[in-house]
Amino acid sequence: xxxxxxxxxxxxxxxxxxxxxxxxxxxxxxxxxxxxxxxxxxxxxxxxxxxxxxxxxxxxxxxxxxxxxxxxxxxxxxxxxxxxxxxxxxxxxxxxxxxxxxxxxxxxxxxxxxxxxxxxxxxxxxxxxxxxxxxxxxxxxxxxxxxxxxxxxxxxxxxxxxxxxxxxxxxxxxxxxxxxxxxxxxxxxxxxxxxxxxxxxxxxxxxxxxxxxxxxxxxxxxxxxxxxxxxxxxxxxxxxxxxx
Amino acid sequence: xxxxxxxxxxxxxxxxxxxxxxxxxxxxxxxxxxxxxxxxxxxxxxxxxxxxxxxxxxxxxxxxxxxxxxxxxxxxxxxxxxxxxxxxxxxxxxxxxxxxxxxxxxxxxxxxxxxxxxxxxxxxxxxxxxxxxxxxxxxxxxxxxxxxxxxxxxxxxxxxxxxxxxxxxxxxxxxxxxxxxxxxxxxxxxxxxxxxxxxxxxxxxxxxxxxxxxxxxxxxxxxxxxxxxxxxxxxxxxxxxxxxxxxxxxxxxxxxxxxxxxxxxxxxxxxxxxxxxxxxxxxxxxxxxxxxxxxxxxxxxxxxxxxxxxxxxxxxxxxxxxxxxxxxxxxxxxxxxxxxxxxxxxxxxxxxxxxxxxxxxxxxxxxxxxxxxxxxxxxxxxxxxxxxxxxxxxxxxxxxxxxxxxxxxxxxxxxxxxxxxxxxxxxxxxxxxxxxxxxxxxxxxxxxxxxxxxxxxxxxxxxxxxxxxxxxxxxxxxxxxxxxxxxxxxxxxxxxxxxxxxxxxxxxxxxxxxxxxxxxxxxxxxxxxxxxxxxxxxxxxx
Numbered sequence: 001x002x003x004x005x006x007x008x009x010x011x012x013x014x015x016x017x018x019x020x021x022x023x024x025x026x027x028x029x030x031x032x033x034x035x036x037x038x039x040x041x042x043x044x045x046x047x048x049x050x051x052x053x054x055x056x057x058x059x060x061x062x063x064x065x066x067x068x069x070x071x072x073x074x075x076x077x078x079x080x081x082x083x084x085x086x087x088x089x090x091x092x093x094x095x096x097x098x099x100x101x102x103x104x105x106x107x108x109x110x111x112x113x114x115x116x117x118x119x120x121x122x123x124x125x126x127x128x129x130x131x132x133x134x135x136x137x138x139x140x141x142x143x144x145x146x147x148x149x150x151x152x153x154x155x156x157x158x159x160x161x162x163x164x165x166x167x168x169x170x171x172x173x174x175x176x177x178x179x180x181x182x183x184x185x186x187x188x189x190x191x192x193x194x195x196x197x198x199x200x201x202x203x204x205x206x207x208x209x210x211x212x213x214x215x216x217x218x219x220x221x222x223x224x225x226x227x228x229x230x231x232x233x234x235x236x237x238x239x240x241x242x243x244x
Numbered sequence: 245x246x247x248x249x250x251x252x253x254x255x256x257x258x259x260x261x262x263x264x265x266x267x268x269x270x271x272x273x274x275x276x277x278x279x280x281x282x283x284x285x286x287x288x289x290x291x292x293x294x295x296x297x298x299x300x301x302x303x304x305x306x307x308x309x310x311x312x313x314x315x316x317x318x319x320x321x322x323x324x325x326x327x328x329x330x331x332x333x334x335x336x337x338x339x340x341x342x343x344x345x346x347x348x349x350x351x352x353x354x355x356x357x358x359x360x361x362x363x364x365x366x367x368x369x370x371x372x373x374x375x376x377x378x379x380x381x382x383x384x385x386x387x388x389x390x391x392x393x394x395x396x397x398x399x400x401x402x403x404x405x406x407x408x409x410x411x412x413x414x415x416x417x418x419x420x421x422x423x424x425x426x427x428x429x430x431x432x433x434x435x436x437x438x439x440x441x442x443x444x445x446x447x448x449x450x451x452x453x454x455x456x457x458x459x460x461x462x463x464x465x466x467x468x469x470x471x472x473x474x475x476x477x478x479x480x481x482x483x484x485x486x487x488x489x490x491x492x493x494x495x496x497x498x499x500x501x502x503x504x505x506x507x508x509x510x511x512x513x514x515x516x517x518x519x520x521x522x523x524x525x526x527x528x529x530x531x532x533x534x535x536x537x538x539x540x541x542x543x544x545x546x547x548x549x550x551x552x553x554x555x556x557x558x559x560x561x562x563x564x565x566x567x568x569x570x571x572x573x574x575x576x577x578x579x580x581x582x583x584x585x586x587x588x589x590x591x592x593x594x595x596x597x598x599x600x601x602x603x604x605x606x607x608x609x610x611x612x613x614x615x616x617x618x619x620x621x622x623x624x625x626x627x628x629x630x631x632x633x634x635x636x637x638x639x640x641x642x643x644x645x646x647x648x649x650x651x652x653x654x655x656x657x658x659x660x661x662x663x664x665x666x667x668x669x670x671x672x673x674x675x676x677x678x679x680x681x682x683x684x685x686x687x688x689x690x691x692x693x694x695x696x697x698x699x700x701x702x703x704x705x706x707x708x709x710x711x712x713x714x715x716x717x718x719x720x721x722x723x724x725x726x727x728x729x730x731x732x733x734x735x736x737x738x739x740x741x742x743x744x745x746x747x748x749x750x751x752x753x754x755x756x757x758x759x760x761x762x763x764x765x766x767x768x769x770x771x772x773x774x775x776x777x778x779x780x781x782x783x784x785x786x
Binding site: 181184212 | 624
């Protein structure tokens, strides 16, 4: 075995290891860019764990299959100045092809099963949720509280912490979409139709969101802030500010 | 050589290279070149608009153009790239190559073929004339009502009429391809021996015929809603969601309309430059057929945020994942073709291998969008923009450019400059990933698509700066290709009939082929007639 051959072998063994080390080191840098923003509601957390499972599986597939592709592409390249015989004229392999049809099916069945397992927490609204009305229009959000008032002004929703909130939404004009990423999934908002979504914020703080369905020239300005406050603060807020 | 008059000769077009001869041509090769010229022009136009989009988003305040102009630009960017570039550019190569690959004299209906081309040009011009008549369409390339109904001015009307003309162009072209492929194959060219690119154009055409009329119907209803007081999709009395069903019933098959011919090009290039037959020819044809069928069953995955009942969500999720399996089969078969091959890295091969890698990223990010709970977080965000550019963008920029480098010698008789080709591949590969990979992260951190500014999120600026820089790197790569194509017309090395030692019939005739395509045809006993010829010659030589 020549020296260059040995060096190449060594490189081939080291390359996957290097990728692994790089991935581990890069993990802090990847947080928040490779994953969804920190979820703060049971539905968002459930989606987040489904996301992470799929991310793990797809990145593994990419490293393995992409690695196989890059390895084949480099390993079997013709080098200039050498004569090569024609390679064996293989036309296929039924056994291999059945194999690489069935394995992806099994992987996807597994991912689907995990999705279904996590699904109830995404879709099922807890009992006794606080009902809040949402009216979307070009280009603002109005929130109507259980007492019929909407005290916080447009685009700001004030809710108590650890309380399930059920939103009943409709639009006055075109299609909009309610999306506050840390509090869970998107939901389109239509004229002449009520759509629903829910969340239960488990941490006090402000959560940014915005309209996610293109709705016209002011689309970018149609922001949402969900202010999650303590239950006491919420009661105090409602009694003093509930004026409109 | 005296031959019986064929239909095309019964109406002879003037030959030579006068302008009149090009305008009146019914030769499939010339029409293919006209298609290529016009689609490349629209590609550059759509690319310029992409640069405006990227400049606008480079800073959080977005001050390059107004929000209104921005809406028109991203609408026209999407519409141009989909309807005036990626779909018709496949017709460019299909027109030029399909009759040659099956050993035919021309397309089945040469004059209809010319009509398809001119409709494409006039459809494009109709849509673009909106800029001169009070403003371009501004409701996105998807044109969702009620927004597209209440949109002021006539931009949307130009969009609808333009798309009608383009649909007609595509449908007529597709019928022509189907008739040609199923009726005009040379003796011995059984379906099971057809080149994979021709197979892909066959399924491309079948999908166009099945999907585009649905779009045309929906657009007609939209036009009536806008101008004649009907209520198909209006907020009061109509159903805006119905439009989304129609649109995506067309729109998702459209993705495969674009993807299949790209797959076909890759499946032509890989065996030639690996010196091996394609791995699993039949499995590839079956998976193409499966994709063409399943493509019609998955449209709802574009609409999860509408709020379906759970069983409907589950159906669209399972059907979408099934497509991932048949796409996976292709990728494995392509790598199987490389395995143990003797790979020669000419530019077409670099583009092909690069395409597989990028398409894998697009395919895997598609799994996130098929799983509806995850989709509800990432849909309508930049994650989707990243995903569809890794799919719909990697096909034209890598598969089609691979095809262009592969077939340019056949079309012009000249080779493209090799080192310039290699340079343009690497520049495009780096630029493409710089532009679109960070968009996954933008979407995950909450950036919705189609916003013209994001002043409340200065944290998104860094990722956007990288993407903007990348888009200029892509532009450089595209300019290199354009420069290469133009200068090689004169300066390129003379190609000869078969510079790549290829397998399929188009390489049997001269480069460029004569108007009648073939003086004679070799016996066709497999999907690689020219490889068979070489093997016979080698045997005869001992």
